[in-house]
Amino acid sequence: MNTSVLIAPSILSADFTRLGEQLAAVEDAGADWIHVDVMDGHFVPNLTMGPFIVEHVRRATRLPIDVHLMVENPESLLEPFARAGAANLTIHVETCPNAGEVLTRIRSLGCRAGLTLNPVTPASALADHLSLADLLLVMTVHPGYSGQSFMPDMVAKIAEVRQMLDELHSPAWLEVDGGISPGTIVQTRAAGADVFVAANAIFKHPQGIAAGISDLRAALHS
Ligand code: DX5
Ligand code: ZN
Numbered sequence: 001m002n003t004s005v006l007i008a009p010s011i012l013s014a015d016f017t018r019l020g021e022q023l024a025a026v027e028d029a030g031a032d033w034i035h036v037d038v039m040d041g042h043f044v045p046n047l048t049m050g051p052f053i054v055e056h057v058r059r060a061t062r063l064p065i066d067v068h069l070m071v072e073n074p075e076s077l078l079e080p081f082a083r084a085g086a087a088n089l090t091i092h093v094e095t096c097p098n099a100g101e102v103l104t105r106i107r108s109l110g111c112r113a114g115l116t117l118n119p120v121t122p123a124s125a126l127a128d129h130l131s132l133a134d135l136l137l138v139m140t141v142h143p144g145y146s147g148q149s150f151m152p153d154m155v156a157k158i159a160e161v162r163q164m165l166d167e168l169h170s171p172a173w174l175e176v177d178g179g180i181s182p183g184t185i186v187q188t189r190a191a192g193a194d195v196f197v198a199a200n201a202i203f204k205h206p207q208g209i210a211a212g213i214s215d216l217r218a219a220l221h222s
Contacts, residue, residue, distance in 0.1 A: 002173065002194040004194070005189065005195070005220055006032035006195040007030070007031050007032050007033075007196055007198070007213055008031070008032060008033040008035040008066050008175070008195055008198075009026045009031050009034060009035060009197075009198060009199070009202045009209075009212075010035040010146060010197050010199035010202075010203075011023075011034060011035070011036060011037075011057070011199075011203075012037045012048065012145075012146040012199045013146045013147065013199035013200050013202070013204055014199075015203070019056070019057070020060045022209065023057065023060045023063075024060070025210065026063075026202065026209055026213065027061050027062065027063055029209055029212075030213060030217070031063060031202075031213060032195075033063055033064045033087070033088070034057060034061055034064070034065050034066065035066045035068060036049060036053065036054055036057065036065055036066065036067045036068065036086075037049070037068050037070065037143075038067060038069050038070060038077075039070045039071070040071035043072050043092065043094075043095055043143075044070045044143050044144040046144045046145060050077075050080075051077070051080040051083070054085055055084040055085060057085075058084060058085030064087035064088065065085055065088070066086075066087065066088040066090070066114075066175075067081050067086040067088060067090065068114075068116070068137070068177065069089060069090060069095075070092060070143045070144070073095065074089075074095055074096065074102065075102055075105070078105055078111075079109060082106075082109040082111050087112060088111060088113075088114050088134070088135055089111045089112070089113065089114060090116050090135060090137050091103070091106075091114065091115060092116050092143075093115055093121060093125045094121060094125075099115060099129050100128065100129050100132050103115060103129060103132040103133055107134075112134035112173075113132060113133050113134050113135070114133060114134065114135035114136070115135070115136055115137070116136070116137035116138070116139060116175075119139055119140070119141070119142055119151055119154060123138075123157050123160040123161050123164065127164065130164060130168055130170060130172070134172050134173065135174075135175060136161055136165065136172055136173070137176070138161055138175070138176050138177075138193070139154070139177055139178055140158075140177060140179055140180070140184075141178030142178075143178070146200050147199070147200045147204070148178060149179050150178065150179025150180065150181070150184040151178070151179070152187075155187050155191050158188055158191035158193050159192055161174060162174055162192025163192075173194055174193050174195065175193065175194075175196070175197060176188045176193040176195070176196060176197065178197075180196050180197060180198040180216070181198070181201040182201070183219075185216055185219050185220060186220065186222075189220055198212070202216070
């Protein structure tokens with residue numbers, strides 16, 4: 001397991017009328033990556049952002065951009081997102097019968113290759129592709145919206161993926177996404193996660209963005 005822990009604010013809960021300011025605020029508050037949730041209205045019911053937004057985020061921050069592709073047929077979007085400045089491109093295993101090839105293609109575009117799975121998909125669905133991934137993401141809500149409740153049943157899945165990675169001595173990051181808050185982050189860290197995505201806990205924190213990030217870090221260190 002990586003000894004460092006990364007915080008990746010998801011701009012899905014940001015105020016888009018002030019996106020530049022909010023990106024500067026998360027960067028100043030010590031965020032590590034910017035998480036961008038791409039939804040196509042098919043794989044998930046919601047419709048969100050495309051490469052155009054990533055291009056603008058790229059100009060507003062120095063932080064690596066972590067793109068989570070909740071889309072059918074992600075292959076056609078890899079190059080546009082890589083060109084727009086994505087550092088990480090994460091695909092859902094449910095959308096790719098040929099996930100290994102897609103991960104290889106992501107690496108050939110110079111990005112970190114990420115693989116994720118829905119809460120209903122077993123960890124075993126990742127098994128054949130672990131050596132081709134730089135990042136594994138365990139969803140802890142059903143993808144589609146920010147502000148949902150953390151699914152405690154997913155803690156065992158995080159531990160299972162951690163074990164699979166450790167058996168291979170894989171240096172891949174293990175990320176969690178959905179319902180992460182000071183109350184839930186500790187159990188996901190204990191299960192072996194090292195990258196923590198959070199939208200509402202950061203952008204909707206009553207005391208502001210910096211407090212959102214420092215509360216998450218404080219929970220990890222308590
Ligand atoms: C959900 C997205 C998440 C979402 C997290 O489909 O993948 O990244 O923005 O939102 P919170 O942290 O509010 O649960
Ligand atoms: Zn996400």
